[in-house]
Amino acid sequence: MKFSELKKAVAIIGIALFVVVLSGCSGGDQDQEPGEGDQAVEEGLESAAGGETCASCHTDKKKLVADLDADPPQEVEKSEESEGEG
Amino acid sequence: MEAEDKVLVAKEFLNTVHGQQGCTSCHGGVEPAASRKEAHQGMVAEPSAQKDSKCATCHADAAGTFEMTLHKTSRGIVDLDTGVLAARINPEKADLLQKAVDNHCASCHIDQCGDCHVSRPQWSGGGLIQGHVFQETPNPILNCTACHGSRVQKEMLGQGPSDFEPKLKPSVHWVPAGMQCVECHTKEWIHGPSTEAAVRYEVKEAPxxxxxxxxxxxxxxxxxxxxxxxxxxxxxxxxxxxxxxxxxxxxxxxxxxxxxxxxxxxxxxxxxxxxxxxxxxxxxxxxxxxxxxxxxxxxxxxxxxxxxxxxxxxxxxxxxxxxxxxxxxxxxxxxxxxxxxxxxxxxxxxxxxxxxxxxxxxxxxxxxxxxxxx
Structure with missing residues (x-):
């Protein structure tokens, strides 16, 4: 085989491999069920009607801290006289 | 556990089967909302504690029979006719004793599915585990020994007085075997009705x-x-x-x-x-x-x-x-x-x-x- 033919063969194989890799990646994406991707997360975090959703607060630690600092929850009062192992 | 960590939900949860039900479908409340107060109107913090909770929709067997288990009813402790105190009581003063037991012994029980599968038990302070992702198997430390601490946890982990001789070792079931509690205390036992059992050692499925x-x-x-x-x-x-x-x-x-x-x-x-x-x-x-x-x-x-x-x-x-x-x-x-x-x-x-x-x-x-x- 001439050197120029060998270069051509290598180039063709290289392109073929590249195509296979690309198709493999997109195939993986297609396996994902609707609603399982980042889109679903975003849908849970944002509301089309405006205002906060449950998830937009409860997945954001900073928001929770600020909210709980501003309005601390009532602690369940327990007797301080208990002693020993329960 | 800090208050914010107790209610912090992992974004991964939103992608799970349970997460995709939507928060309000189990917890109620208002969504979207302009404030925490509005969002929490009618909200149920522990929905699985409700009779006929949504858990039973898909998990009918487990949720249905759990209502009658010793874990749920605590009858082994609080039932004065059949429980551990039955033999000792003064029948003429049973009313007074029942009041005492209700005040001091009845709070120690598992009230709901979520106490094992979503959060730490409410009795031990609660708090989400794994950011609300449901766990099929309760965590031995965060769930089981959160209640069974002074005896089972110490025994399992080889804890005790530091100067105790001979030195205490962890159970071989924990180290090196790394067994989960449910491997002996099976889900059939935990969820089973065990109606014939007045106290724990009478449960047929006991390990x-x-x-x-x-x-x-x-x-x-x-x-x-x-x-x-x-x-x-x-x-x-x-x-x-x-x-x-x-x-x-x-x-x-x-x-x-x-x-x-x-x-x-x-x-x-x-x-x-x-x-x-x-x-x-x-x-x-x-x-x-x-x-x-x-x-x-x-x-x-x-x-x-x-x-x-x-x-x-x-x-x-x-x-x-x-x-x-x-x-x-x-x-x-x-x-x-x-x-x-x-x-x-x-x-x-x-x-x-x-x-x-x-x-x-x-x-x-x-x-x-x-x-x-x-």
Missing amino acids: RCEDCHVDDTFYDNAYHKQHAEADPGKTLLQCQVCHSQPYNNCYGCHVGKDDKGLAYFKTDKSEFDFKIGRNPLKSQDRPYDYVVVRHVPVARDTFAFYGEDLLSNFDASPTWKYATPHNIVKVAPQAESCGSCHGNEAIFLLEENVAEDEREANREVIVPKPPPKF
Whole structure:
């Protein structure tokens, strides 16, 4: 085989491999069920009607801290006289 | 656990089967909302505690029968007709005793599916585990021993007084085996109705060492042949007699209410000890002659705050109880050789080890004559 033919063969194989890799990646994406991707997360975090959703607060630690600092929850009062192992 | 961490939801949860139901479908409340107050209107923090909760929609078997389990009802403790106090009570003062039990003993129970599968039990402060991602198997530390701490956790992890001799080891089921609690305490047992059982040792599906450990070679071991084979003329021992280490015992629990009307308890002491006694629960399922016994915290005047003589039949039930410590090792100190047990009076529950006031209650458990030296 001439050197120029060998270069051509290598180039063709290289392109073929590249195509296979690309198709493999997109195939993986297609396996994902609707609603399982980042889109679903975003849908849970944002509301089309405006205002906060449950998830937009409860997945954001900073928001929770600020909210709980501003309005601390009532602690369940327990007797301080208990002693020993329960 | 900080307050914000208790309610912090992982974004990954939103992609799970449960997460995709939508928060309000289980918790109610208002979404979207302009404020926390608005969002939490009508919100149910622990939806699985509701009767006919949504859990049953898909998990009908488990959710349905769980309502009747000992974990849910706590009847082993709070039912004065069938529970652990039944034999001791003064029937004429049962109302006073029920009030005391309701105030002090009834809060210790699993109220809902979420206590094991979503968060730490509410009884121990709650708080989401894994950011609300549902866990099929409860976490041994965060769930199970969050309640069963002072005995089971210490035993399983080999914890105890730092100066205790011999040094306590973790259970072989934990290190190196790394077993989960549910491998012995199966979901059938935890979820099962167990309606026939008044107390935990009556549950048919209760764990049995024999289920895993007795095979064709079991009786090749000379100790097993001598002490684990049901054969007339042989002394039958509970597995823990040879395989468990010292464990926690509690004494003298007294309950009352403080100046604010809040319930409290005080125990006289807790101490690690190991005692072999005669089997107070001998039955077809537990045919052992000798078993490990643990002192339970009840005292003659435990409920004196609520009235005199509420446990007028105190002596009708032992205070040293059949026990199944979780600190199992292959060779415990008392089983290193025949002489580690035979002639070793320190490991037997003798009359002198029992408080004078409790000797009558423990008459059937006390060992009158420990095995002599070879």
